[in-house]
Amino acid sequence: MRVKCVICDTINNLDDDLPLAKKLRNRPIHTYMCDICHDRIKDNTLARIETGNFRFYRTSPQMDKDF
Template identity: 50%
Template sequence: MRVQCILCDAVYELDDTSLEAKRLRNKPLQTYMCPTCHERITAKTKRRRGHAPEHKRAPGQSH
């Protein structure tokens, strides 16, 4: 099965019997992201979540 990455537009060949190919066939609105783009987005998301400020209020403070 030929698929195209939604971010970099690279074309990849998936095994027709793979679970990922089956999911893409059965749910055509799902998109494919190549492993390189997936790792890049995952790393940025983890870094962003790791540095997210916490919104805790001190005891006794109201809105």
């Protein structure tokens, strides 16, 4: 299965039997992100968390204070 990264537009091939390929085929709302972009976003997010200026908006204010 050919997939395209939503950030950098690189085209990769996935094996048709992988769970990710099945998820992308059956649920069009799910998008594919290549490993390079995924790692870059993960590193940037961890760096923002370490600065102390990062807020999780899915949690309660008490949990943010404890974090």
